[in-house]
Amino acid sequence: MLLEIKDLHVSYGAIRALSGISFNINKGEIVALIGANGAGKSTTLRTISGLIKPAKGSIFYKGMELTKLPPHKIVEAGISQVPEGRRVFPDMTVMENLEMGAYTRKDKAEIKESLKSVFKRFPRLEERKCQLAGTLSGGEQQMLAMGRALMARPDVMLLDEPSMGLAPMLVKEIFNIIKDINQTGTTILLVEQNAHMALSISDRAYVLETGNIVLSGRADELAHNEQVRKAYLGED
Amino acid sequence: MFEQQIINGLTLGSVYALIALGYTMVYGIIQLINFAHGEIYMIGAFTGVMMVTVLGQGFFGSIIGAMIVCIILGVLLERTAYRPLRKSTRLAALISAIGASIFLQNAMLLWKGPQPVGFPQVINDAIYHIGSIEITKIQLIILVTSAVLMALLNYIVKYVKIGKAMRAASQDYDTASLMGININSVISFTFALGSALAAAGGVLVGMYFNSVAPLMGVMAGLKAFCAAVLGGIGSIPGAMLGGIFLGVAETMGVAAGLSTYKDAIAFTLLIIVLLFKPTGLLGKPIQRKV
């Protein structure tokens, strides 16, 4: 097990967002975390990245207890996040955004290699490397946010709704890229409302409902599960 | 004479700009008006004097010594007065800033007394003539030193890794942390930069007016703050422009016979500019949210 989340409780003041969820991710997997608005998906990712400290529970990763570490140490340990809504730095150029992704790395030559491979994966970013990120289209910003996370050369990538607000063609492209990133050795935790697409590329999935995990299993099985089809795939 | 007033205004303005930069950088990153910034400038000026009188340093030793002392002071100030309040309301931090300012003023009053102290002469009073303009050696040194420091700052913020991290953090804290940026170090670094510039400003002004006093930071700090808001708080080029603009305007005003109202010029200008452009000259329209 690469990442193990145990009995995680998170609250925002009086609002309870997670009420004791446990799940795990094995090395090399794509695991999807699906659920409706407000289920606690982003909260889960933000807690793994150390932006929120849980009231109770633990997160184990490579023998470390992540809940005791500040966010920058968690990035150093090999976990990168592509946050909800992309969150590129709007007043910095594409190139500077990518450089920020590699902030914890010191190996100049290898950073150059990573940059090359990001540009190979997202040729549009190379064409626009001097453009301010705030002026990119939504799709380009998503690519930049992903490229930026890749610049850290992470072992685990957390993706928060990468398909949000994108045209169907682009959604397909983004999901193909996620699959490809996984095949080059990066473990992926994918948060999505687009359950159909998420299940189609994942190995396993967990279903989150108001702060609790209510279902889990192999992605292909969940895709055929009656409950999931009704609630998340919009079928009846 | 117009050109002469421009030179005098630029001299004063570049010092306002040096101080204004500290306000704007700190505001950019933690949205706090660091009211104790004027006191850092004042302590910089005193350190400059002591570098000369106690340690026998010249111009460079004086300015470098003041910068080092103020970097330490600025970083300590953030640690003790602001960091513990980072998660509280903005008002709490603001009150803490005012408290720190009063504390530092009174500490210096207690130590040095209220009388101004002269700045020992480390630069001779040579005067250069360019056409009809007279420029004193100290004016030239102020202009050159400020220009060099601002160019250096610009370089750090644009091209050096920690400077870029500063910009990233001032745009989005959480995402900057997700890049592996240690926000606390970046904030400390910001205070260090701002304090170093204020220290340099203090020493330059001390030499220019040949006088240093525990309350000198009050009016200078207030005016530099005006300059920062005038230029667009949070904007580095804005603080530079605002400082220069204010310095020139104030000098012109005095030359035009308004010397009684000298200190009011800055505030009047601020009100006028804000009426027409509420975000300041180079300020962004409204914080964007993705």
Ligand SMILES: Nc1ncnc2c1ncn2[C@@H]1O[C@H](COP(=O)(O)OP(=O)(O)OP(=O)(O)O)[C@@H](O)[C@H]1O
């Ligand atoms: N900063 C906050 N302050 C207070 N409550 C919050 C905060 N962030 C999230 N919440 C609450 O916590 C719960 C879980 O939110 P979260 O953002 O994790 O949901 P989500 O599953 O990511 O939803 P979505 O699909 O809409 O992004 C929600 O009820 C939300 O209102």
Ligand SMILES: [Mg+2]
């Ligand atoms: Mg969310």
